[in-house]
Amino acid sequence: MKELRLMKGNEAIAEAFIRAGADGYFGYPITPQSEVLEYLMAQKPYETTGMVVLQAESEVAAINMVYGGAGCGKKVVTSSSSPGISLKAEGISYMAGAELPCLVVNVVRGGPGLGTIQPSQGDYFQSTKGGGHGDYKLIVLAPASVQEMADFAKLGFELAFKYRTPVMIQSDGVIGQMMEKVELFEQMPRWTNEEIKKISPWATVGKTPDRERNIITSLDLDPARQERHVYKLGAKYKEIEENEVRFEKIQCDDAEYIFVAYGSSARICQKSIEIARAKGIKVGLLRPITLFPFPKKVLNKLADQVKGMLTVEMSLGQMIEDVQLAVNGKVKVEHYGRVGGMIPSPDEIVAALEQKIIGG
Amino acid sequence: MKELRLMKGNEAIAEAFIRAGADGYFGYPITPQSEVLEYLMAQKPYETTGMVVLQAESEVAAINMVYGGAGCGKKVVTSSSSPGISLKAEGISYMAGAELPCLVVNVVRGGPGLGTIQPSQGDYFQSTKGGGHGDYKLIVLAPASVQEMADFAKLGFELAFKYRTPVMIQSDGVIGQMMEKVELFEQMPRWTNEEIKKISPWATVGKTPDRERNIITSLDLDPARQERHVYKLGAKYKEIEENEVRFEKIQCDDAEYIFVAYGSSARICQKSIEIARAKGIKVGLLRPITLFPFPKKVLNKLADQVKGMLTVEMSLGQMIEDVQLAVNGKVKVEHYGRVGGMIPSPDEIVAALEQKIIGG
Amino acid sequence: MDIKDIIKPENLVYSKSKLFTDKALSYCPGCGHGTAHKLVLQTIEEMGIESETIGVAPVGCSVLAYEFMDIDIQQASHGRAPAVATAIKRLMPEKFVFTYQGDGDLAAIGTAETIHACNRGENIVIIFINNGIYGMTGGQMAPTTIAKMKTSTSPYGRDTAIMGNPLKITELVAQLPGVYYCTRQAVHTAAAVRKAKKAIRQAFENQKLKKGLSFVEIVSNCNSGWKMTPVDSNIWMENNMFPFYPLGDIKVPTEK
Amino acid sequence: MDIKDIIKPENLVYSKSKLFTDKALSYCPGCGHGTAHKLVLQTIEEMGIESETIGVAPVGCSVLAYEFMDIDIQQASHGRAPAVATAIKRLMPEKFVFTYQGDGDLAAIGTAETIHACNRGENIVIIFINNGIYGMTGGQMAPTTIAKMKTSTSPYGRDTAIMGNPLKITELVAQLPGVYYCTRQAVHTAAAVRKAKKAIRQAFENQKLKKGLSFVEIVSNCNSGWKMTPVDSNIWMENNMFPFYPLGDIKVPTEK
Amino acid sequence: MTEEIIIAGFGGQGVLSMGKILAYSGIMQDQEVSWMPSYGPEMRGGTANVTVILSDSRVSSPILNEFDTAIILNQQSMDKFESTVKKGGILLYDSNGITRHPQRKDITIYRIEAAAKASETGNTKVFNMIVLGAYLKIKPIVKLENVIKGLKKSLPERYHNLIPQNEQAIQLGMDNVKLIQKV
Amino acid sequence: MTEEIIIAGFGGQGVLSMGKILAYSGIMQDQEVSWMPSYGPEMRGGTANVTVILSDSRVSSPILNEFDTAIILNQQSMDKFESTVKKGGILLYDSNGITRHPQRKDITIYRIEAAAKASETGNTKVFNMIVLGAYLKIKPIVKLENVIKGLKKSLPERYHNLIPQNEQAIQLGMDNVKLIQKV
Amino acid sequence: MAKIKGAIVVEIEKCKGCGVCEVACPTQVIKLHTDVNGKGYHFAYMENPDACIGCANCAMVCPDSVISVYKMKVEA
Amino acid sequence: MAKIKGAIVVEIEKCKGCGVCEVACPTQVIKLHTDVNGKGYHFAYMENPDACIGCANCAMVCPDSVISVYKMKVEA
Numbered sequence A, B: 001m002k003e004l005r006l007m008k009g010n011e012a013i014a015e016a017f018i019r020a021g022a023d024g025y026f027g028y029p030i031t032p033q034s035e036v037l038e039y040l041m042a043q044k045p046y047e048t049t050g051m052v053v054l055q056a057e058s059e060v061a062a063i064n065m066v067y068g069g070a071g072c073g074k075k076v077v078t079s080s081s082s083p084g085i086s087l088k089a090e091g092i093s094y095m096a097g098a099e100l101p102c103l104v105v106n107v108v109r110g111g112p113g114l115g116t117i118q119p120s121q122g123d124y125f126q127s128t129k130g131g132g133h134g135d136y137k138l139i140v141l142a143p144a145s146v147q148e149m150a151d152f153a154k155l156g157f158e159l160a161f162k163y164r165t166p167v168m169i170q171s172d173g174v175i176g177q178m179m180e181k182v183e184l185f186e187q188m189p190r191w192t193n194e195e196i197k198k199i200s201p202w203a204t205v206g207k208t209p210d211r212e213r214n215i216i217t218s219l220d221l222d223p224a225r226q227e228r229h230v231y232k233l234g235a236k237y238k239e240i241e242e243n244e245v246r247f248e249k250i251q252c253d254d255a256e257y258i259f260v261a262y263g264s265s266a267r268i269c270q271k272s273i274e275i276a277r278a279k280g281i282k283v284g285l286l287r288p289i290t291l292f293p294f295p296k297k298v299l300n301k302l303a304d305q306v307k308g309m310l311t312v313e314m315s316l317g318q319m320i321e322d323v324q325l326a327v328n329g330k331v332k333v334e335h336y337g338r339v340g341g342m343i344p345s346p347d348e349i350v351a352a353l354e355q356k357i358i359g360g
Numbered sequence C, D: 001m002d003i004k005d006i007i008k009p010e011n012l013v014y015s016k017s018k019l020f021t022d023k024a025l026s027y028c029p030g031c032g033h034g035t036a037h038k039l040v041l042q043t044i045e046e047m048g049i050e051s052e053t054i055g056v057a058p059v060g061c062s063v064l065a066y067e068f069m070d071i072d073i074q075q076a077s078h079g080r081a082p083a084v085a086t087a088i089k090r091l092m093p094e095k096f097v098f099t100y101q102g103d104g105d106l107a108a109i110g111t112a113e114t115i116h117a118c119n120r121g122e123n124i125v126i127i128f129i130n131n132g133i134y135g136m137t138g139g140q141m142a143p144t145t146i147a148k149m150k151t152s153t154s155p156y157g158r159d160t161a162i163m164g165n166p167l168k169i170t171e172l173v174a175q176l177p178g179v180y181y182c183t184r185q186a187v188h189t190a191a192a193v194r195k196a197k198k199a200i201r202q203a204f205e206n207q208k209l210k211k212g213l214s215f216v217e218i219v220s221n222c223n224s225g226w227k228m229t230p231v232d233s234n235i236w237m238e239n240n241m242f243p244f245y246p247l248g249d250i251k252v253p254t255e256k
Numbered sequence E, F: 001m002t003e004e005i006i007i008a009g010f011g012g013q014g015v016l017s018m019g020k021i022l023a024y025s026g027i028m029q030d031q032e033v034s035w036m037p038s039y040g041p042e043m044r045g046g047t048a049n050v051t052v053i054l055s056d057s058r059v060s061s062p063i064l065n066e067f068d069t070a071i072i073l074n075q076q077s078m079d080k081f082e083s084t085v086k087k088g089g090i091l092l093y094d095s096n097g098i099t100r101h102p103q104r105k106d107i108t109i110y111r112i113e114a115a116a117k118a119s120e121t122g123n124t125k126v127f128n129m130i131v132l133g134a135y136l137k138i139k140p141i142v143k144l145e146n147v148i149k150g151l152k153k154s155l156p157e158r159y160h161n162l163i164p165q166n167e168q169a170i171q172l173g174m175d176n177v178k179l180i181q182k183v
Numbered sequence G, H: 001m002a003k004i005k006g007a008i009v010v011e012i013e014k015c016k017g018c019g020v021c022e023v024a025c026p027t028q029v030i031k032l033h034t035d036v037n038g039k040g041y042h043f044a045y046m047e048n049p050d051a052c053i054g055c056a057n058c059a060m061v062c063p064d065s066v067i068s069v070y071k072m073k074v075e076a
């Protein structure tokens, strides 16, 4: 039987790295996610599974360590929070360009700048539209529970290797710091060198006589070749949009209105639904689980059914653009959010629905 | 009379910094914009206007030098190209949070990663949606000529100080490397210490007994206060959207189709218009000059007039989202672009118009 | 005689620097940050340069230094205070500029900015609080954490074979020609405070004379991070930190 | 006797390393990068470790090292090769890992990664090509540019008062306990090439013995950036670079 | 059944671990639980609080602005959280250090002199267990045996010898809680 | 009038500066101009080219894939740019180092032995001015006096003494350009 | 004979009870109070005021600058 | 008496004419050709083949590794 534990989101994801057979974690402390590294250091997986855990000198070093490890076909991961993720932007862009699989966890805090250490969802644009330079996309998973923190570590690695792409797990201070019960999946063995050679034949593990040398790079000085490469990336993102959309529909069947919210906001919206339905307002929730690929189609379909949508984000309104792009003018879309580390309460969300959508 | 010169875009903007009375430039070499620092070092403005020019140890150091200078109410600027801009993401977010005026020039090259040194417009999302973390916006100016490289240096400083916000000048390898004739505005004096105290009473120039101490920070550990701060930023961005939209309409009056393109793509589209109109296709060009604030209203209005819009970008399609958001489903919007340092030719753009919009 | 007879304005011999704001320090009880703040402010007050001084606060427990010091201050991003200070000083060479940084800030993420500001010989003062730990974020290992020391990210003690050696950044920067004066001090006893005060004064005087960069390390406690009482932490510091980070001048101006 | 009698397979005493690919080197005529590449490849070939070696290329003229070296290589982002190599080595401790970096890459933007990889004593080899300039981007000033030297961003010569002092990063890292072996070499004469070769071999042997980090600086020319002929650039290097960057071992293992 | 609780006091009073034990106890009897702490440097010598939810169905929002029960252990927390108790809900507090006692008339108020009792026992560390006992007396939402199981889960093995003394403290709390006002 | 030109050859042949002088000459007679070079490290010992446009009206795209005139100075450039000359346009080339001469039949072709002439004069630096002269003979789109003005603008003051010798080189080019094929 | 007498004033509400002053005092003047202040700290006070020589050691090491020191010469 | 005779082979098309080998040769064997190769470089060649002692200095310093060195003992 799987194990049941009461854990913080940050601890659960750290434990899940170990169990998912991760080869290496490289990180730098920052609130509200320092427990990830702390948990790993306390567990010492290097003495059990052989997983490397290293506190880097900075976030920049950490993401480049991840680059190095991923280039060897290893399962590697880093975690940070908003300012630290900004520092990793160049490295993430490199990894997307070099088509390297890895996990990057962002336990979002309030920005811009040093901002606040309290929860926020202000990094949606950064994660989904490209914090780094150039045409690239990350697969972005948004866990809404401690259970998903653990599960998405495994899923994230699967997707990363399936598409040879960095995967971002976008959490926030609520999900990272809260404890819930979590059913942990069983320990998976780390890949052997032989398995890595099969799974990632492109990896730089030493050029044996049976193959051409392997190169990890994001550079091509020949524009025609570089263009082909970028088109190939573009095709991959299209494929991901076809295959990997994930979302949760809650009480949408009879809904006249829809909340669109992810992560901790989606949790709060569930309480809002209880309140609203008690008042007779038929509202449901569409929770994007993948922020990229964004659940456009289902939203576009829901737009035919409902009278309006309210996006609820702990930001000034970022995901709302993707919702608007999805519904393409079919239905009214408004945003409600709190910022700066403030968290919207279930009833103020209901009030916003009444005011901006139903009454508005 | 103003001076007329044949200059590279990179040289023109460097000369314009001096003439705009800039106090400091901090940068790190990267192709295709190294001429900016080289020009300044050759001119030695520190011996004439007193402007400081410093080659920093990295882009991260450079943006933080800009932070320091801007915090003193000085006119300061940095320039780089795509990977270097990614490294500046944290610093830019800090400056937005601390409400510091400055100029950041991005002479975009092809990404992601090290990519190519050839021209690209793949950093649109990064500039307009937020490369750094948190809710913030930059004013983004997109010059389409060497003349505008010079003029926008001046305009950029004006806007930066008007709104206490970082301003991004988003150029690309074409505009940076090409020479055109440019009419240089006259040398403006650098602000005196007295002027700075008046213009930027918030600046840290030493706490005199007549005022409270000045603090430059983006941090507020109290969520309620931080929320007020972020709302204030939000209000500022709204104000900028009201007041500072800039665009150029070319042959739109009788247009049945519209190209939407900025920077060097807009230059190429003008040639495409010649070609298309010779064929009897009535096409015009809407050139956003400010990428944020985006010329939403004019596009929404044009959507009532035309049959379709083609965005032309040297990317996989980024600005197209803003165009779609602007027209809100009223009219068909498609994207045509080249990537990886490849530059679309005028006639392939016309072909794309015929195929994707007129025929499609 | 009665105490009231002693406690009279004319008998006052030591009190809080006037350059402190009214806000209570946010530091943990017994934390050396407060003492170090005081010495910086006393120096500025004595030199009468409060209206000409711009401080640069780091990211670390002293991120809020600007709440407590009644002077103009910029709060820099993590590790970049030397770059921020470089620009301030270059743009306003007539002002006094100092950074105040922790060991994570200065010697981990900020290594490049530290080395290069030092190497350029920027005419600034760097006050470097080495408490061998990341205080602010809850006691993680710092580059300066000594061997075997327990922190939240070295819960079984720093294993130098895996986690690297403690970094004597001060000895490193002392090698650079741009560094004019470099010293290591402490603030846990009155005698140490007196010496540290003198060192800080010297550093600011150097800046006045345009001598280049002055670097003052203060080995300090982080009783919260170390999980000790303040008094015990100071004893532990003497017994464990000082042998590795010996106090005293590391580089002194040769000219006089 | 006829030359043809000499030019026979059995008389071959020196030829191109087999670990070069067929691709012609993209370097400027006379550039030391090519020679340095050769020494690295010869070492790997001699030790027979080509299937166990992973190289890390920098951003700089040698960004394309992977085009020329017939081994597995990762191209790291600017300055971060030591971090990339750290992870590779830690995840595959049985492999040989080296970085190949220019002076801008290693000593400017990459300062923190260099210092910390050295300080952790990562069991890798760093080959550091110091040509006193940013070759790739068109000859801008590097941290290592010597005083008064002209570059495109110091067109009137490096004014150390404004632009800072040339940085002897090699002497700095030699201080760190994690650095086991540290030497400065050149590759412009046959004698220098022989010594440099030996140093690189020593470095790789150290890695085999798990001794920690070996750091081999090669002072080299950038005739394009220096705007000289290759031959003149080598003479200039001897006269101007070597006095400031003296060749020879800086740190040698004390044990034997 | 859903019980939404806020526990608030000084850092160091064991607020977070008390919440954790409660949450673990819920798990032991197959409930859904969530535990959401305040976090960050302001906790340094400052206040700490934790929201604990125990429910028979999936917990929606882990963050609330109204609570069934508020357990309040210093004045700052009283100022902040008295108003967040739902009408008809419960406020339990320790009067040590309290300068302004609760004033609401629409809630039920209990007091437990846990600090005093703890120092009487000579073991101030069991303070939070006394409070927990008081709470469980008022609202026996988890069985004592499950609390003990929860304790075992949340304490590292090497501290399991302390469990009996924690159990006694819980009993002490149960025995000493006082009803101040009933609605 | 709009003239769209590509000049292509080795780095070091003065391709970029020839384009610059041409552009400056245009400015001297009040035309609109643009000058767009190839750039980057592949120029290291490799090829260099520049697109120059002179026009009476605002220049739209500075980047083109068809040209009125191509000036071609090595084989690689011939391979790359011969096909880009507009039908009826002009191709001017120096045969030095050319292994495959132009083959198109629908364009006018001129040759200038500029490398040979330059080494005859003993000053290989004027190579590009000889080419410029040849071009201006074919297409006198800018007046010689404006070229001299353009030269003055693009050369630093300390080289102005070299202008006469550049002028002679231009003349040399004008005198030696040969028509190979006329359409 | 002239003797030096000292005294200190502790800002009780700002004292954090760290005890650093206590160990710094050469004449064992200072103790931490059994009572706590509004923040819950056992604040410092002069337990042996007579022993105070006004050396300011305590104030010098007080991280929170909450000690003021007074000193005067008295004829013994 | 046994004498050492050497010879070099330059890959002409890959030579970049840098001249580094020329100055490295202790016996002035090498010169740069007045002709150029396909890339336009004046390539290196043995101008005094008889003087070659096969020391490989030239090859050692050749940045492009385009020199192969041959050596044999010949009876004088």
Ligand SMILES: Cc1ncc(C[n+]2csc(CCOP(=O)(O)OP(=O)(O)O)c2C)c(N)n1
Pocket: A028, A029, A030, A031, A059, A083, A084, A087, C059, C060, C061, C062, C078, C101, C102, C103, C104, C105, C106, C129, C131, C133, C134, C135, C136, C137, C142, C222
């Ligand atoms: C880019 C970035 N990375 C990480 C952090 C998190 N962080 C805040 S303070 C700190 C370390 C502080 O340690 P130190 O500099 O030693 O200061 P102390 O608190 O010990 O005085 C860290 C890692 C951050 N705010 N920004």
Ligand SMILES: Cc1ncc(C[n+]2csc(CCOP(=O)(O)OP(=O)(O)O)c2C)c(N)n1
Pocket: B028, B029, B030, B031, B059, B083, B084, B087, D059, D060, D061, D062, D078, D101, D102, D103, D104, D105, D106, D129, D131, D133, D134, D135, D136, D137, D142, D222
């Ligand atoms: C983040 C980033 N900044 C700047 C650059 C531009 N850049 C490429 S190479 C280089 C410097 C190369 O100099 P060096 O390391 O000395 O190598 P060399 O070419 O001299 O061998 C720079 C600044 C870049 N590619 N990425």
Ligand code: SF4
Pocket: C026, C027, C028, C030, C031, C032, C033, C061, C131, C135, C136, C221, C222, C223, C224, C225, E044
């Ligand atoms: S955490 Fe450490 S460094 Fe920070 S205030 Fe507390 S004792 Fe001082």
Ligand code: SF4
Pocket: D026, D027, D028, D030, D031, D032, D033, D061, D131, D135, D136, D221, D222, D223, D224, D225, F044
């Ligand atoms: S630019 Fe300099 S370093 Fe680069 S290849 Fe040319 S000579 Fe070598």
Ligand code: SF4
Pocket: G006, G007, G008, G024, G025, G026, G027, G028, G029, G030, G051, G052, G053, G054, G055, G056, G057, G058, G059, G069
């Ligand atoms: S002034 Fe000196 S003697 Fe008096 S209490 Fe303070 S330390 Fe003790």
Ligand code: SF4
Pocket: C030, G010, G014, G015, G016, G017, G018, G019, G020, G021, G022, G043, G044, G061, G062, G063, G064, G065, G066, G067
């Ligand atoms: S040193 Fe200061 S804060 Fe600490 S106990 Fe003494 S008076 Fe209080």
Ligand code: SF4
Pocket: D030, H010, H014, H015, H016, H017, H018, H019, H020, H021, H022, H043, H044, H061, H062, H063, H064, H065, H066, H067
């Ligand atoms: S050293 Fe090599 S590349 Fe240079 S001239 Fe000699 S053979 Fe040619």
Ligand code: SF4
Pocket: H006, H007, H008, H024, H025, H026, H027, H028, H029, H030, H051, H052, H053, H054, H055, H056, H057, H058, H059, H069
């Ligand atoms: S092998 Fe020696 S002697 Fe022969 S050409 Fe080369 S350097 Fe000269």
Ligand SMILES: [Mg+2]
Pocket: C060, C102, C103, C104, C129, C130, C131, C132, C133, C134, C135, C142
């Ligand atoms: Mg510290």
Ligand SMILES: [Mg+2]
Pocket: D060, D102, D103, D104, D129, D130, D131, D132, D133, D134, D135, D142
């Ligand atoms: Mg270099």
